[in-house]
Amino acid sequence: MSSHSYNRIKMPQGFWEGLRQLGIASHDVTRKAGLPLTIISETTVSTTQYYAIWQAYSDLTGDVAQGIIRLATVYEVTKYPPPILATYHARDYRDALHRMARYKQLCPPESLKMVEMGEKCMIDLEWIVTDQTCPPLLVGLTLAFLLELGRKGTGQPLTASAVEFAQPMGDVQALEVYLGCPIRTGGSRNRLTLHRKDLDLPFLTYNEELLEILSPALDHTLHEYKVNRSMSDIVKWIMKRSLSAGCPEVQTVAKELGMSDRTLQRRLMDEKTSFVHLLTQARHEQARMYLTDLSLNIKEVAFLIGYEDQNSFYRAFRAWEGVTPANWRSKHAERYAKPEDTFTGR
Template sequence: MTSHSLDRIKIPAGFWKGLLQFNIAAHDVIRKAQLPLAVLNETFVVNTAQFFALWQAFSELVNDPADCIVKLTTGMQTAQLPPLVLAPYHSRDYRDALIRMARYKQMCVPERIDIIEKGELCAIELEWPYADQPEPPMLVGVIMASLLEIGRRGSGYPMTAYALELSGHMSSNVEPLEKYFGCRIKLGAERNRLTLYRSDLDRPFISYNAELLEILTPALDRSLNEQQRSKSITEMVKWIMKRTLASGRPDIHIVASELGMSDRTLQRRLTDNYTSFKQLLTEARHEKALEYLADPTLDLKEVAFLLGYEDQSSFYRAFRLWEDDTPSNWRAVHLGFDAISEDSPGMPGLH
């Protein structure tokens, strides 16, 4: 599997709510991250680099990133936890909670949580498989603090960490973080690692709810399995399509050959995932269109060509169906500059 096929993140609603807590406008963060305003759309998908850019922009707009991490974590409302976090919160004990968090977290972001128990300690390490740049320290801090917070709330015990190592550097004093974690913090470390006392993993959760887990666990496991199966074929098909769009309309025979299967097998696999080759081609073109239009250096003729359309009018018609707008108007709205009339003047019904 190529990394590009799975490097997809939907910005969690909690991120935008967190900005409001510090009176920071979403538009300011998006602009500073140099991303299109379309990321505000709940269906918009970003990659790891773009996700990091949003968090880095957020950290640069707050006065005290370390204090911000603590406030975001302690201000978490248990009643508003999504199912993938609600299940860990109602686990049998802290170890069970961490294992569930590591398993279900991958449903929303391509992030791996490794739990290593050795001797009297337990190390939790974070890894972003598709990252080609360091993780923003504030993002890592929020993740680590959230893992400890679940243990504290679930057990009702004010547990502290043995150590916290961050590979990046904070632009503010880390004292609020050291007070929260109850340990010294090492910056500029080789990796991001939270080290806990292994004995704390055995602490039973007062929030344990067996009945709720019986409902949540099968549903989450089913969603995770379906997501993994779906990504293993549909995302790979879309990635191949996106790679070959500029050479013309992707052919099912070519895509099937690259996947090492027959046309009929590919069609059956897509049907099993409740989609079709035509539907995926539409999605691939739509996603790439938004990506290309977010690049102001590409004119609309180039965008149409890169998407594999024989002429601009076909691209405009398709885009109107996707966004109910013309490409130039969409670009103007989402990139924040006046529309340049590149829409062909001789095409009635396209303006």
């Protein structure tokens, strides 16, 4: 999905108040970000402004990890917008996380993908806007808030099982103490892994009456949000989010959208496109993005966009770009390469 679709990002309620509690003046943040002071009164900002604000906070706080810990622990629940507030009144931790994932559909440029497997629950943070680099502090804070959600709701000092970040996170040791688990940086994704048994813990703040008030409002907002976007955009967004789990099928996407596969295909025909065409576009766009990440080899890129074997990916990519993935990477990702990097085996 193009970054244009996400040109207006909601600023979190209470963000500026949270900074004030940390002793950081709003005008210092806006000045550092190179933005006008009036941005403080804006409820939505552009993606560029959104990232600039978070990067400015990160710079002013001095260390990424410390900035994550300080803001995650000082932020007051009462400052959250109603949909997030509803997560704190969920039945249990699992219910709260599912509600948070649904709310994130309204919060581009990020989305959450949650998978329970064995004794673990993996939550991947994915960025739909891929033409800009998200500040590491924002990545870390987003995942930290998910753990804080469980701690505040259950009243227990929960810890994560493991955390993986694609970018450096400053004082990793301090962050490991805060999260209670080992942290890997420089990985291929941003993932919070929780202990699955913790998801069954009831929330002390469970409030059925309040949920009955807040949930319909979120459902209505989600409906309006989807209505105002083209079906093609929504389908491609779901595809990009799902590719690493394998090639998405039309039935799976249709089910997520709450419609039959025939209805979905008809809606796409009305927009003069098809499921297969959008899948090809999604794979092509994601392949170009992943190839600029030199930490990923060609086989990994093929897997991340839903190809089971590398040869199939090679054939598809040559059809898209007229060159092999390695040759495309050599030309377009050259400025990211370290002196010792070679592309012959990538």
